[in-house]
Amino acid sequence: MRACLPPPARLVTQSNPPASTPLTYRDAGVDIDAGNAVVERIKPLVKRSFRPEVMGGLGGFGALFDLSNKYAEPVLVSGTDGVGTKLKLAQQLGRHDTIGIDLVGMCVNDVLVQGAEPLFFLDYFATGKLDVDTAVAVVGGIARGCELCGCALIGGETAEMPDMYAPGDYDLAGFTVGAVEKADLLDGSAVGEGDVLIGLASSGAHSNGYSLIRRIYDRAGRPGTLDLGGVSLEDALMAPTTLYVRPVLELLRGHGAGHGKPIHAMAHITGGGLTENIIRVIPEGLGLDIDARAWPLPPLFRWLQTEGAVADSEMWRTFNCGIGFVLIAARQGVAALEASLDAAGIGHWQIGEVVPAGTGQRVRIG
Template sequence: MEKSYSASYAAAGVDITAGYRAVELMRQHVARTLTPGCIGGLGGFGGLFELDCTNMPHPVLISGTDGVGTKLKLAFMMDKHDTVGIDCVAMCVNDVICAGAKPLIFLDYIACGKNVPEKIAQLVAGVAEGCVQAGCALVGGETAEMPGFYPEDEYDLAGFTVGAVDKSRLLDNSTMTPGDVLIALPSSGVHSNGFSLVRRVFDLEHDPEVLTRYTEELGRPLGEALLEPTRIYVKPVLALMEQVTVKGVSHITGGGFYENIPRSLKEGCCARIRKADVRTPALFDLIAKVGNIPERDMFNTFNMGVGMVLTVAAADADKALAVLHENGEPGAWKLGEIAAGSGVELC
């Protein structure tokens, strides 16, 4: 590697040696994520993982992929790059647990205008932290320097995860019935969806300084609240599934309540939620007020303080809350109930 250098490629804007330097800087972060099953290390053409099927006679692999979206624009404006990697992991692993799977491995993809090794290492540090929170291993990735395609100080970040579950334990909503209880897991804020609207509401293109201003309603600068990383729900949800039958799980992302909750509902069932039972943080009230956004649009765009919705039998609701409270989700609460119908009823 030390002898690998192309003056011609460097003249075109691609510094191969910067890529090697970035890999060296990220090794310590990747090491934090290694789990049993990991084989080899960084530098190969593929990430290796040995699947332990001891308790999975019929293993099913479940994959998920996503990016961070235009939330990255805020990271550029604030020159803060160590948290968006958590968002990237969260958007993938929170999806696969909706089927009951445990995320096993993660890979990231970073495309940038100029490879600044220290910045790339910050991004990977965030990805590694997300993997630690999710209990999965960062087994590989790719950094692509693309001058002329991205501005020098910008990048894109995406990821991919694979999880596994025994076929007998795949989530099944066939027993969902009116009277079942919806349980909410609180979000940490906007998470990673709706930022095109957020950027327009606060006119960030013309007034980026608004991000650094202290906001009375939030008790901190607006940018700090907006850049708060997406919560990762893997460990508490999987702990719950060990003790309680979970009939449905919805990760509340783009499309808010109206698009995501119905994805976990049995045909003939609807989610009935009282608006008074939605614990909406001040950040969403501020977005609605400044942007003059109708209530329905807010619930159809943002998570409104609810990062994930779980459905359990009424008889299991109190136990489910206790398990969640004991496993890192002290803010979990009863959000509503299943009723006959379809979609979401906000009343």
């Protein structure tokens, strides 16, 4: 775990030392000792995320996970993602401790859509010159995100690649594997006309739309201390992605999902916003009628829309607008689901319903 990749090949030029001069890997820009220091410092953080199924410890060439005693007929569900240009904002503001939670959230919330419990996670951290404190903060956030959703961080890679990144820059990617019993797999086939959309509150923009967010933020003069309902703009922009795993898995265990059960499908509101994500789990011939007045637009999104003069249609297609995850449920099961969400302290609203597709757009928001 967390080996360093070699630097890219470079042409020898006149400015290079003569061939007789001894060179080391550190001379080429890769500090193995720094990589080892990162590993040692993150070990206790990573270990807190382990589950009983994890076999062995850190440092092997492959990570082992024993699935044999947990599922009768398991279906594995995998997902991979990054955090987009929210990374640029994290680097600009020097806030590295929660961006790892965003990375975990983008992956585990995706596999959760099909009813899968995220089992384990692997990360990839790449930079031009390894800064130990920054790397530990980032990977520590990843470990914390895994711990919060019961997903084991069992492997990863730290790549130091000189000349590939500007000073202070780094990149992140993540990969997760979840499992669900075959009989409980959610594929959207149970969705029918009249089903209700229950939107679960987001913590902010999560990790989507940040190319537009950064453009608006820069054009506004980066007013970091601007107050948005008791939260500074910078805090609102960097709020980590909500991890929906534990409460939603609890709903699935308590209420059931699929044909003849309350929850018919689910959707993670990521890139494409409300316009393009929910419809992905809706069968052909059906559409969505979403009432934008059903929930309050959070202050961050109000500021972005006003400051950027962003049209409503662009808002719905770019951002989650306060709804980070959606349950598509049978109408007769909605009251019980909402009672359970209230008990878990999860903000939620009935935001629309499934309707016949009709002609034109399958998704109507108004």
